[in-house]
Amino acid sequence: MPNDPQRLYYKKRCRLLLIVSLATLIAATMVVPYFAPLLDGYKLFGFPIGFYLTAQGSIIICIGLVFWHVAKQNRADREFGIMEDY
Amino acid sequence: MAIQSSYQAINPRLKTHYAIYTSAITGLVMLLIIFEQLGFDRFWLSHVMIAVPILFVLAIGVMAFTREPDEFYISGRRVPAAFNGFTLVTAGFGSVGLLSLTGTLFFIGFDALSLVLGWTGGFVIMALLFMPYLRKAGAFTMPGYLALRFDSQLLRIAAIPVLLVPLFLILIAELKIGAFAASLVIELPRETLIWSAAIIVILTVIWGGVRGLTWTQCAQFILVLLGVLVPLAILAVQHTNLPFPQLTYGTLLDDLKQLELSSGLAAEATTTMSDALPLAKPTSLHKTFLQPFASISQLDFLALTLSVMFGIAALPSLLARAGTTTNVHAARNAAGWGLFLLGILLISAPAYAVFAKYITLRGLIGQPIDLAPEWTRELINNGLLILTDRNQDSRLELSDLSFARDGVLFLLPMAAEFPFILIMLTISAAIAAALAASAAHTTAIAAMVSDDLYHCILFRSASPSNRLTAGRVALIVTALVAAWLAISNEFDSLRLFAWALSIFASALFPVLLLSIWWKRCNTAGALAGLLIGFGTAAGYIYLTEILGQPQWFGVDNMVAAVFGTPAAFLATLIVSSITPAAPKHVGDLADEMMIPGGEAIFDRVRRAAARRRAVG
Numbered sequence: 224m225p226n227d228p229q230r231l232y233y234k235k236r237c238r239l240l241l242i243v244s245l246a247t248l249i250a251a252t253m254v255v256p257y258f259a260p261l262l263d264g265y266k267l268f269g270f271p272i273g274f275y276l277t278a279q280g281s282i283i284i285c286i287g288l289v290f291w292h293v294a295k296q297n298r299a300d301r302e303f304g305i306m307e308d309y
Numbered sequence: 310m311a312i313q314s315s316y317q318a319i320n321p322r323l324k325t326h327y328a329i330y331t332s333a334i335t336g337l338v339m340l341l342i343i344f345e346q347l348g349f350d351r352f353w354l355s356h357v358m359i360a361v362p363i364l365f366v367l368a369i370g371v372m373a374f375t376r377e378p379d380e381f382y383i384s385g386r387r388v389p390a391a392f393n394g395f396t397l398v399t400a401g402f403g404s405v406g407l408l409s410l411t412g413t414l415f416f417i418g419f420d421a422l423s424l425v426l427g428w429t430g431g432f433v434i435m436a437l438l439f440m441p442y443l444r445k446a447g448a449f450t451m452p453g454y455l456a457l458r459f460d461s462q463l464l465r466i467a468a469i470p471v472l473l474v475p476l477f478l479i480l481i482a483e484l485k486i487g488a489f490a491a492s493l494v495i496e497l498p499r500e501t502l503i504w505s506a507a508i509i510v511i512l513t514v515i516w517g518g519v520r521g522l523t524w525t526q527c528a529q530f531i532l533v534l535l536g537v538l539v540p541l542a543i544l545a546v547q548h549t550n551l552p553f554p555q556l557t558y559g560t561l562l563d564d565l566k567q568l569e570l571s572s573g574l575a576a577e578a579t580t581t582m583s584d585a586l587p588l589a590k591p592t593s594l595h596k597t598f599l600q601p602f603a604s605i606s607q608l609d610f611l612a613l614t615l616s617v618m619f620g621i622a623a624l625p626s627l628l629a630r631a632g633t634t635t636n637v638h639a640a641r642n643a644a645g646w647g648l649f650l651l652g653i654l655l656i657s658a659p660a661y662a663v664f665a666k667y668i669t670l671r672g673l674i675g676q677p678i679d680l681a682p683e684w685t686r687e688l689i690n691n692g693l694l695i696l697t698d699r700n701q702d703s704r705l706e707l708s709d710l711s712f713a714r715d716g717v718l719f720l721l722p723m724a725a726e727f728p729f730i731l732i733m734l735t736i737s738a739a740i741a742a743a744l745a746a747s748a749a750h751t752t753a754i755a756a757m758v759s760d761d762l763y764h765c766i767l768f769r770s771a772s773p774s775n776r777l778t779a780g781r782v783a784l785i786v787t788a789l790v791a792a793w794l795a796i797s798n799e800f801d802s803l804r805l806f807a808w809a810l811s812i813f814a815s816a817l818f819p820v821l822l823l824s825i826w827w828k829r830c831n832t833a834g835a836l837a838g839l840l841i842g843f844g845t846a847a848g849y850i851y852l853t854e855i856l857g858q859p860q861w862f863g864v865d866n867m868v869a870a871v872f873g874t875p876a877a878f879l880a881t882l883i884v885s886s887i888t889p890a891a892p893k894h895v896g897d898l899a900d901e902m903m904i905p906g907g908e909a910i911f912d913r914v915r916r917a918a919a920r921r922r923a924v925g
Binding site: 234241244245248251252253256257259260263266267268269270271273274275277278279281282283285286288289290292293296297300305 | 419422423425426427429430432433434436437438441555556557559560561562563599601602607610611614615618638641642644645648649652655656659903904905906
């Protein structure tokens with residue numbers, strides 16, 4: 224039943240989740256480094272903020288992003304009953 | 310819909326086994342430190358520290374012996390998510406990441422973060438866009454996946470050579486670095502070390518294929534983590550009183566900046582990428598750590614990030630792991646765990662580089678060259694450090710120091726004058742990383758040759774025992790050919806790695822992405838994308854590197870994906886659109902891949918084929 228409304232809603236929800244996640248990924252890995260020179264004047268735990276965000280912030284954001292994405296996706300799968308038991 | 314799995318249950322005592330292994334390694338290090346204090350011969354101590362982890366790994370490899378093709382190719386689809394995370398990191402990061410990345414950070418500081426970000430993003434893309442869907446498809450290899458998704462043997466045949474080339478490049482890079490790390494302890498010629506690395510790889514994975522690979526990689530990853538984090542944590546305690554160097558090295562950055570300025574390291578204008586990225590042979594420092602975009606321009610930074618990102622996301626050795634997870638949910642979690650563990654290493658690497666740079670510069674700059682500290686002797690003997698007195702004032706200045714890129718990982722424990730065994734632990738970790746990554750790439754190649762070429766194209770009726778024999782022969786041949794290739798060329802390992810990733814990013818990434826996310830994508834489109842992507846990237850590397858042709862638009866061949874990826878995307882999109890749509894059953898497969906529940910498509914197709922054969 225590829226076209227029933229519930230299935231379409233599920234698809235839409237997954238697509239939205241994916242778009243949000245990919246936008247975060249692009250921001251964390253491709254935008255942050257270019258702001259580093261601007262932010263390097265400020266300090267956080269002794270790190271210049273621009274360097275800190277590039278070297279650690281973006282990695283931490285990405286790790287959080289994947290676990291968040293997986294949790295959201297799993298919940299959607301469970302709600303629509305298309306995830307096997309685990 | 311709950312599906313009864315036809316596979317065995319997960320071993321409930323896995324965590325216990327690895328806890329025992331970790332304690333054994335820790336105990337070994339402690340014991341050897343005591344022996345060192347008692348004055349035992351360093352030759353025996355160092356060789357025991359290198360050999361025992363390798364013997365452990367060989368023993369695990371033998372214990373994973375199997376006679377089942379499913380165990381041999383996909384580890385029986387029962388590897389828990391966290392353990393799959395271990396294997397993903399060892400295969401994807403490897404010794405190139407451990408040694409060359411740390412070294413590159415040591416040399417160009419901020420600019421090397423393009424590689425770090427590429428690695429991170431690659432794992433994210435793999436987790437979000439590829440892993441769950443490849444698990445649902447469930448094929449053994451990437452050519453196998455393409456053949457399944459498009460129901461086309463032609464794509465399988467085309468994908469094998471296209472993927473073999475970059476996989477061999479990356480395997481050669483790992484073998485070279487492994488031999489380099491081993492050469493610091495074992496005084497044998499480089500050729501012998503590469504051959505022995507290949508033989509150890511064969512003996513590790515030949516018994517159990519992917520099953521043996523999985524459990525040995527987990528053990529090797531634990532050793533890598535110990536070998537990197539223990540020296541770093543000890544040094545951090547010495548300097549900042551906290552064992553978390555990743556959090557505290559910020560305070561050191563100011564001191565490092567002062568040190569760099571006082572030793573005359575000036576801000577540098579942007580150079581080309583091939584000048585900026587350090588080579589393996591010793592070079593002097595040119596760039597301050599913190600200065601952004603000084604050795605690589607902003608555009609090159611982005612190109613390198615994207616090239617590494619797409620390349621890692623489409624690395625077949627990683628994607629093949631999708632088949633080993635228990636279900637789609639576990640495949641997602643596995644990629645998450647992989648990124649988490651990779652993140653630990655990626656966050657530690659800049660800290661490691663900063664600490665290493667700080668203590669070496671502080672210990673050396675301004676010292677009289679004849680009275681250079683005791684620890685430099687070992688480094689100089691191993692060729693990791695070269696001291697020259699350029700202006701004959703018999704004092705060490707910045708331009709007098711040359712560091713070997715891949716030796717930076719060992720610079721830190723040596724310069725901090727740690728116990729000899731801790732240095733050996735780090736070297737042992739580097740060797741483990743190289744062997745684990747080599748084993749992963751060897752297995753990926755062997756699976757492509759023995760399953761796709763032998764079983765699915767040449768001898769479709771091969772019996773399970775013949776398939777396993779083919780798999781084992783393929784492993785032996787692959788490792789030996791790679792060792793021979795590694796000996797017979799002089800290319801830099803980081804460059805080989807970057808070329809391989811560029812080719813994956815061009816040949817496989819666009820086709821993989823569109824085949825999963827664009828239902829209209831058909832056989833002709835995928836074939837065009839595969840061949841044009843490979844042709845552009847590999848051709849550009851061949852033209853500029855081997856034939857010495859000028860670069861196009863000043864783009865370095867390490868980021869050949871700049872041309873290859875867009876070309877492959879365009880080719881796939883255009884050719885798919887102008888050729889007739891795929892038949893209905895292929896479109897249904899594409900739809901089914903998006904549904905997370907149920908058994909793997911590969912298993913269903915295979916069962917249906919077996920039933921047809923039985924009836925017919």
